[in-house]
Amino acid sequence: MSELSWRKVLLGLAPFVLALASVSALLVAVGAPPGEAYRQILQGAFESPAKMADVLAFGVPLLLCASGLLLTFTAGLWNIGIEGQIAMGAIFASAVALYVRLPAGLQIPLEILAAMVGGALWAAIAAWLRNVAQVNEIFSGTALNYLATNLTTWLISGPWQPPEGGSVHSTPIFGRHAVLPMMTGLRVSWVALLLAALGFAVVVLALRGTHWGLQLRAMGRSRASAHILGVRVERNTILSMAACGALAGVAGAMRALGTYQSLRPLISGNIGFLALLVVMLASTKATWVPFIVVFFAAILTGSQRLNLVMQLDDSAGGVLQGFLVLFAVLIGGVRQRLEAASTASRGRQPQSSAGAGPAGEGEALA
Amino acid sequence: MTNQVLISMLASVVATSSPLLTAALGEMLTERAGVVNLSLDGTILLAAALAFIVGYHTGSVPLAFAVAAIVGAIMALIVALGSIVLRQEQVAIGFVLTLLGDSLSAFVGQSYTRIRGASVPHWPLPLLERIPVLGPILFQQNVVVYASIALMLLAWWWLYRTRAGLRLRATGERPVSAYVRGVPVQRVRLLYAALGGALVGCAGAMYSMAIQLGWAKGHTRGMGWIALAIVIFGGWHPMRIALGAYLFGALKALVTYLQRTVPGAPVTLLNMAPWLLMIATLALVGSGWLERLLLSLPARLQRPARRLLRSSPPEAMGTRFVRG
Numbered sequence: 001m002s003e004l005s006w007r008k009v010l011l012g013l014a015p016f017v018l019a020l021a022s023v024s025a026l027l028v029a030v031g032a033p034p035g036e037a038y039r040q041i042l043q044g045a046f047e048s049p050a051k052m053a054d055v056l057a058f059g060v061p062l063l064l065c066a067s068g069l070l071l072t073f074t075a076g077l078w079n080i081g082i083e084g085q086i087a088m089g090a091i092f093a094s095a096v097a098l099y100v101r102l103p104a105g106l107q108i109p110l111e112i113l114a115a116m117v118g119g120a121l122w123a124a125i126a127a128w129l130r131n132v133a134q135v136n137e138i139f140s141g142t143a144l145n146y147l148a149t150n151l152t153t154w155l156i157s158g159p160w161q162p163p164e165g166g167s168v169h170s171t172p173i174f175g176r177h178a179v180l181p182m183m184t185g186l187r188v189s190w191v192a193l194l195l196a197a198l199g200f201a202v203v204v205l206a207l208r209g210t211h212w213g214l215q216l217r218a219m220g221r222s223r224a225s226a227h228i229l230g231v232r233v234e235r236n237t238i239l240s241m242a243a244c245g246a247l248a249g250v251a252g253a254m255r256a257l258g259t260y261q262s263l264r265p266l267i268s269g270n271i272g273f274l275a276l277l278v279v280m281l282a283s284t285k286a287t288w289v290p291f292i293v294v295f296f297a298a299i300l301t302g303s304q305r306l307n308l309v310m311q312l313d314d315s316a317g318g319v320l321q322g323f324l325v326l327f328a329v330l331i332g333g334v335r336q337r338l339e340a341a342s343t344a345s346r347g348r349q350p351q352s353s354a355g356a357g358p359a360g361e362g363e364a365l366a
Numbered sequence: 367m368t369n370q371v372l373i374s375m376l377a378s379v380v381a382t383s384s385p386l387l388t389a390a391l392g393e394m395l396t397e398r399a400g401v402v403n404l405s406l407d408g409t410i411l412l413a414a415a416l417a418f419i420v421g422y423h424t425g426s427v428p429l430a431f432a433v434a435a436i437v438g439a440i441m442a443l444i445v446a447l448g449s450i451v452l453r454q455e456q457v458a459i460g461f462v463l464t465l466l467g468d469s470l471s472a473f474v475g476q477s478y479t480r481i482r483g484a485s486v487p488h489w490p491l492p493l494l495e496r497i498p499v500l501g502p503i504l505f506q507q508n509v510v511v512y513a514s515i516a517l518m519l520l521a522w523w524w525l526y527r528t529r530a531g532l533r534l535r536a537t538g539e540r541p542v543s544a545y546v547r548g549v550p551v552q553r554v555r556l557l558y559a560a561l562g563g564a565l566v567g568c569a570g571a572m573y574s575m576a577i578q579l580g581w582a583k584g585h586t587r588g589m590g591w592i593a594l595a596i597v598i599f600g601g602w603h604p605m606r607i608a609l610g611a612y613l614f615g616a617l618k619a620l621v622t623y624l625q626r627t628v629p630g631a632p633v634t635l636l637n638m639a640p641w642l643l644m645i646a647t648l649a650l651v652g653s654g655w656l657e658r659l660l661l662s663l664p665a666r667l668q669r670p671a672r673r674l675l676r677s678s679p680p681e682a683m684g685t686r687f688v689r690g
Contacts, residue, residue, distance in 0.1 A: 026473065078457055129645065133653035138404070138457060139598060140648065142591050143641035154634035273465060280458055313583070315472035322466025326444075329459055333452025 019323035044305030045298035053186035059297035061251035065275035068244030076220035081141025082272035084148035089249025090256040092118030094263040097178035119249020127241035383615030384514035385572035389593040392565025399558035404460025407590025408467020413570025415475035421484035438567020446559035486576040538680030
């Protein structure tokens with residue numbers, strides 16, 4: 001038994017060790033001292049309250065998206081279209097910010113509500129295509145991402161361009177009434193932090209404490225069996241995707257109303273894809289998500305400093321995350337095989353089924 | 367638009383489409399065996415960067431392409447082995463590799479940004495280049511362009527005219543039946559994953575050494591996703607994939623032309639067209655509307671039309687094969 005738990009710890013640490021080793025090797029290869037690079041990343045993320053606020057500001061949309069993806073992942077759906085849903089959220093929020101003027105207490109809630117509608121609609125398209133035409137949500141999602149990007153660019157360079165004209169960089173900066181109030185001296189908003197925490201809490205409660213969460217889990221195991229058990233698979237496909245889209249929409253609103261205070265091309269900043277990595281790393285353990293989010297946000301915010309201080313590309317942070325998730329997925333497979341093997345050896349028929357043990361699969365007969 | 371302009375525009379469409387065609391054909395072979403390698407966008411970027419670096423230091427174009435092919439094959443093998451041996455989702459691994467390849471390419475390529483390196487030489491084919499119209503479009507190009515066209519023909523012949531091609535198709539459609547008939551399903555999948563991945567890698571080298579010379583962060587970003595879309599639009603058929611690749615190239619050329627000459631042209635709509643076409647293709651096939659449309663044709667036309675338009679994905683694509 002103790003031997004088994006040792007193995008668990010080792011396998012749990014292995015992705016981190018392997019990822020750090022890979023990145024260190026790369027750093028050495030380009031002639032940069034790894035220790036110094038990691039120190040710079042940490043400093044860049046945590047050296048001052050302002051930096052920590054930046055980490056949180058980046059983490060807010062990331063946590064919102066990751067929370068949404070917990071729903072779709074549980075339901076067995078690959079919502080790669082989340083990038084487009086963020087963009088649509090930003091577009092809808094921007095539309096309200098540009099054209100609607102409401103009393104102080106209503107302005108921002110309406111913007112966020114609009115963003116939720118935008119994101120949910122965009123996600124619902126992919127879900128609907130899956131239901132009526134068996135279109136895989138990965139491919140429709142990819143297409144919808146690019147469509148949303150094109151729409152953003154068109155809006156910025158066309159109808160929403162600033163009065164001085166000709167800009168492809170952003171819409172006019174929104175009025176002060178329309179943007180998120182920031183904490184004094186910091187680039188993070190308490191509204192954003194609150195929304196992210198709320199979004200995550202609601203998702204966890206829905207997954208753990210409701211019948212709906214149970215239905216999604218059944219769908220994730222097997223759509224066919226869930227259907228037989230009476231789960232309304234098609235309706236839940238729409239619902240889970242739309243809920244994820246709504247959260248991604250809020251994330252887009254945070255980017256537009258908080259980070260940039262305007263609509264910009266590539267507004268999502270890859271946060272949706274990053275959130276997919278977060279959820280893959282957390283696997284099904286929702287409680288890990290906020291920690292991974294802060295970790296990822298810190299690495300990305302901190303590694304911007306590498307460029308200034310060490311003349312390294314700031315993609316080093318992305319490399320570390322990529323390796324980490326890749327090794328986590330692959331080692332997850334190793335762990336499953338080991339567990340299957342040890343169950344098989346403890347069971348009564350060790351050699352009966354060829355598929356169970358590690359030696360069983362493959363081309364033994366071919 | 368004079369004829370001369372049109373001809374040179376078509377020539378550039380053929381040239382700029384060739385890496386896309388190569389990548390899409392590679393992915394088609396992989397998917398025909400039942401493996402979805404989603405990592406294309408990252409693989410093309412990483413292969414483009416590494417090929418450029420190798421070419422810059424050694425001056426050898428073949429060596430650069432070899433490195434690109436190996437990189438592509440490794441990426442695809444990670445997906446295939448992760449699925450076959452470790453039983454993880456192909457999509458998950460492919461997606462991580464997409465982002466990892468992107469970041470890695472930016473990291474290793476940083477000090478090679480916007481400099482001159484080795485490139486594939488221009489090489490008009492003797493005699494053929496003299497053919498009016500076709501000559502300047504197809505035969506006054508470089509090896510990369512000829513190779514992509516040859517690859518298309520070769521892939522078609524391999525798939526539909528050889529035993530190996532039949533086994534490949536069987537592996538992707540009905541792995542269990544193929545296995546019973548003596549096809550080593552897992553080995554076929556690994557083989558075509560590696561082969562297809564190598565072609566995707568070559569497509570990356572084609573960009574940095576022939577079509578969009580040089581390297582910069584995110585140099586080919588988006589092309590992998592477009593190649594994936596073209597495989598779908600092309601219904602997993604080499605000829606129609608070529609049609610899709612050239613159509614996309616033509617659309618891009620049209621956009622550039624219109625942006626220069628016609629202010630206020632609906633450029634956004636044209637940019638969106640490939641993605642709308644991709645969704646429409648998938649929806650038409652999946653919803654059964656295509657089948658209904660075909661049934662409304664006169665009986666004599668139904669068979670050829672179905673052969674022409676058939677575009678359902680290989681049935682076992684993306685699934686794991688477990689011997690029962």
